[in-house]
Every structure is written in structure tokens, then in C-alpha cells.
Amino acid sequence: MVYQWNELAYDVSGDGTRPEMRIGESGWVWQRQGLSIGGTTYARGVTVHSRSSVTIDLNRDCSSYEALVGVDDMTLKLGKVYFSVHADGVPLWKSGMVKGGDPAVPVRVNLAGRDTVRLVVEPHGPVDHVAVADWAEAKFTCS
Template sequence: SLTAEVGVDDVQATRGSVRFSVTADGTEKVKSPVLGAADPAWKLTADVTGAKYVELVVDDGGDGNGNDHADWGNARFHCGG
């Protein structure tokens, strides 16, 4: 699995909105809600077991990419039991 704490970077005190997703071998595994600058980090978990390709994606939350400084905090792949 892949875990991370995702959100807008603290340098953006009041602006910015982003949405995070994880895709494994072309299949979306998880998508966050749109997160704004004032929102706490969102705990993301994606089952990517057996995947050959994993994509970490950030989009602009639907309102353009101004001030969208996105962070993947403490991102980790977990293997085995």
C-alpha cells in the first residue's frame, strides 16, 4: 500500500486548492476531496499491491493552479506483512 498525508503547503496561508489521486497501472485507486489552504492534512491510503506503475497526481481543484503548492507528506510504500 501507499500512505501519505497530503495538502496545500503551509506557505499558502489563505490561498490554493488541490486534489490528490493515486493511479496504479492506469486504474485510479484513491482521490482526495478538494483541499484548501486552511484544511488540515488528509490521510491518504491506496492499495497498489502488485502494480507495475504507480502515479501520484495533483490537480488544481477545478479553479486554476494559482497558489497551488501541494505536499505529499511522509509518503511511503508498505511491502509485505
């Protein structure tokens, strides 16, 4: 079963049987239809601030997380950020520096045996706080 991040509930409104965002340990998220990275439009995804951390409880056996990440085109090619994926406190993946206007960077991590995922974005420098970052086509594949 595939769970799109832009359709996930928060833990306070979920039922604990599918992946859910932790409201107390997650920053602002904008679950969207239609977003653009590097001039390419994607059907769905999640937009976050350039300094962001979102924790997701998987609540079931999941095999992978996939996304295309980048700086949203609404920031007019401004901003430089780094993306990372952690599971159960262990870093699994980190991007190089992603600049506004760059094409999306593919992410695929193995989640076998993991319970919790934390998706992080960090700005490169002080002026990069103006950027908003996207996790496009973000999905969890679970049993």
C-alpha cells in the same frame, strides 16, 4: 521494507531494485525535511506544484502507499486542489477538494500486484495554480 518518497532516487540514478521516480514522466518535486499542512508540521514529505504528476516504478512487490496530503502552509491558505493516486493506469483514490489551511487528508491505497504508481495533483480553478501541494510522510511498504 518501507521506502520514504522524499528519499527515492530518479530512474536515471537508481539501480532498479527499489521504487524510483521516472524522470521523463514526472513533474518538479521538492523532497523535503520539515513541511507544514493546516498548521501541523511533518518530519518529511514531497512538495509539488498544484498541477503535478509523478510516476514511480515500484521495481518490487509493494503492498501499500500511505501519505497525508494537503496544501502547504507556505501558500498562506491560498489554493484549492484535488489529489489522486493511480496504479498501472487505474485510479485507486481521489480526494475531495482540499483548501489551503485545511488539515492533512490521510491516503492509504493497496498496491498488491501493481508495477507503477502515478501521484497527481490538480488545481480547482485558474487562480489555484499559486498553491504548492504536499504529500507528507509519504511511503511505500514493499517486500
